[in-house]
Amino acid sequence: MEKRRSDCPALPPGWKKEEVIRKSGLSAGKSDVYYYSPTGKKFRSKPQLSRYLGNKVDLACFDFRTGKMMPGKLQKSKQRLRHDQLSLAKGGKPDLNTTLPIRQTASIFKQPVTKVTSHPGNKVKTDLQRATEQPRQLFWERRLKGLRSSDVSEEVLRTMDLPKVLQSVGLNSSDETLLSAIASALHMSYAPITGQTSAAAEKNPAIWLNTSQPLCKAFTVTDEQIREQELKVQQARRSLEEALMANTLAQAAENSKDTAEGKAT
Numbered sequence: 348m349e350k351r352r353s354d355c356p357a358l359p360p361g362w363k364k365e366e367v368i369r370k371s372g373l374s375a376g377k378s379d380v381y382y383y384s385p386t387g388k389k390f391r392s393k394p395q396l397s398r399y400l401g402n403k404v405d406l407a408c409f410d411f412r413t414g415k416m417m418p419g420k421l422q423k424s425k426q427r428l429r430h431d432q433l434s435l436a437k438g439g440k441p442d443l444n445t446t447l448p449i450r451q452t453a454s455i456f457k458q459p460v461t462k463v464t465s466h467p468g469n470k471v472k473t474d475l476q477r478a479t480e481q482p483r484q485l486f487w488e489r490r491l492k493g494l495r496s497s498d499v500s501e502e503v504l505r506t507m508d509l510p511k512v513l514q515s516v517g518l519n520s521s522d523e524t525l526l527s528a529i530a531s532a533l534h535m536s537y538a539p540i541t542g543q544t545s546a547a548a549e550k551n552p553a554i555w556l557n558t559s560q561p562l563c564k565a566f567t568v569t570d571e572q573i574r575e576q577e578l579k580v581q582q583a584r585r586s587l588e589e590a591l592m593a594n595t596l597a598q599a600a601e602n603s604k605d606t607a608e609g610k611a612t
Contacts, residue, residue, distance in 0.1 A: 352383075355414045358404060361385030364414045380412050386605060391499060485553065488528040488562060492521065510572070514564045516543050517552040528561035542566050 355364040363383040369375050382390045390396045393411040400406065408416045496504045506523055515525045532540050542565040547555040549564070556562075 355382065357409060357414055357416050358382070358400075359385075380414075382414075384605075385608075386601065388601065485556065485558065486517065486562070488524045488531070491527045492524055512566045513542075516548055516556075516562050516564055520562055525561065525563055529563070532559075532561045 349368040349370060350365060351368070352363050352365045355362045362385065365381045365383060366378050367381070368378045382396060384390070384399070388399070390399065393406065393409065396409075396411070397406050408418045410417045495506075498504060506526060509522050509526060513525060513529070515521065529540065536559060538559065540561065542560055542563045543549070543552075543557055544560075544565045545555050545557065548557070552562070
């Protein structure tokens with residue numbers, strides 16, 4: 348990767364802008380932009396920068412990628428808002444578009460978007476085409492094989508470990524595929540998750556497979572396992588609370604340090 352660091356005139360003195368250009372991989376040629384405070388703290392996004400600076404700098408017109416103030420964008424939005432208000436004041440008709448809103452992102456949850464108004468004569472209509480259950484492809488979970496999630500630094504995230512009671516059914520089945528199947532079944536089905544209850548599915552899954560259940564053998568969840576998971580959740584919440592408290596104290600100490608340095612200069 349090639350790194351280019353320069354001063355940022357749009358921010359207070361001492362702030363640096365760093366542009367990292369990727370040299371290899373599928374994202375070769377693309378660049379990532381970071382900002383460094385005078386104390387060396389790194390910022391990866393504009394919201395992080397806004398929370399840190401607070402009311403010291405107005406970042407409404409700040410372009411995070413170029414590091415420059417772009418007042419033209421804010422001026423255009425103000426002009427558009429002023430034009431709409433004048434149009435309504437002169438008797439113009441407001442936008443009364445009655446078309447149903449469409450979900451712009453693909454969701455695995457069965458939550459159709461409906462438009463409900465308070466008029467007593469209106470009736471909510473259901474989309475019959477969406478209500479019918481679409482057929483599923485056999486072993487569709489294998490299409491997710493080899494796909495791994497990564498963080499902002501492109502490091503692959505470690506997947507969770509499944510209990511030993513969950514065993515895959517079929518050839519070339521892995522824990523990652525089984526995890527995807529169980530997660531999808533929990534989100535897309537209201538029926539209990541029991542696994543493949545038929546013993547014939549282990550001999551020939553292509554014929555005796557129950558498509559409404561994940562690709563695993565039949566299993567049962569005991570009360571002891573539920574108590575163990577509750578204990579893990581409580582420990583995770585305590586760890587998260589301690590981490591948030593430590594982060595708050597660190598930010599307060601850093602802000603006081605920056606304030607002291609500013610007064611000293």
